[in-house]
Amino acid sequence: MKKNKNSWIVMGMLVVAVLAGCAVPAAAAEGGYRFASSWGQVGTGDGEFSTPVDVTVYGTGNVYVLESGNPRVQAFTRDGTFVSKWGGPGNGTGQFTDPMGIAVRSDGTVFVADTGNDRVQRFAGNGTFLNGWGTPGTGQSQFSTPRAIGACRGSMLVIDDRIQRFMPDGSFVATWGGAGDGDGRFAHPEGIAVDSARTVFVADTGNDRVQKFLPDGTLVAKWGSNGTGPGEFRSPAGIAVDSAGNVYVADTGNQRIQKFDPNGSFITVWGTGGSGNGEFDTPQGIAVDADGYVYAADTGNIRIQRFAPIVSVVKAVSPETALPTDTNVDGLYDDMNGNGRRDFADVVLFFNSMTWIASNEPMAAFDCNGNTRIDFADVIWLFNNL
Ligand SMILES: [Ca+2]
């Protein structure tokens, strides 16, 4: 009886809302992003940061944050829980001087562009030093303040004013580029990313553009110029690419993130200057995980921010046949059974179908509590938010 009464109350509220002309908000922007969570504050303790300059993520595994102020790497789970740390100031093995770039390879090993020491260091995912290479200079396997590093199947790419490709053991493979503003030239580039086809994307920071190369260094696309409009940049320092080849740029001077398709067509933008959720202060690093969550090293705000993709393609939650809906258009599908309202039946359905949801639905659409898992905590969240 109580349920029926509540239903009538809800329906009555909807009628009132319709009469007030505000019942149907615009749909959440497909292709857009919503703030999911953040972590970090100034300090030297676990989970605290001093100039977090870059971030990388291993599939659906750990997130690695590189700090230059207190030079070290910290590993976290995707919801920001501290896992481990390594590094420290210096030029000894496993130490860093003003490091600016970090990347994780498909085998889980972590590479750091140890900028001030003009070298690259490679670690196991738990921080154990594996190998390193590089000396100051402009010759083969030498570096002049290498600021970014990219990982792909097989090899590694390091960029200073040019790109050098290496095998993971440090053996030199090839080089291209050099200082300048012409095609295939770079001005103080601070970001590099590689997709699964080994296509290379460079955040050509000083030239306010992105350049895209085939694995052999052939330039195939470039986009951007100085400005604040869509597809324009101000000193973009970070770049990432997802499994579909979409490109994410930390548009540092514009305090925002821009997303492009693999050919440079603008898709979406989010962020503005500030310190609130979804606001930035000179974001320098960016990463995207296998579920499509985007991580930004919000350098000036001394934190990592995580954003969830807003998706419109979801399946009916088995064993129901109606499509779930997002009743309040916040990007979370809270009406699990598709009857148009968030109710106790949705809580029951979530509980009974957790395993199915985890393997069939987009994570970002159903992870109610934002911990990057479909779990009982989401059932509790839904119940508490009826
Ligand atoms: Ca919702």
Ligand SMILES: [Ca+2]
């Ligand atoms: Ca429902």
Ligand SMILES: [Ca+2]
């Ligand atoms: Ca969850």
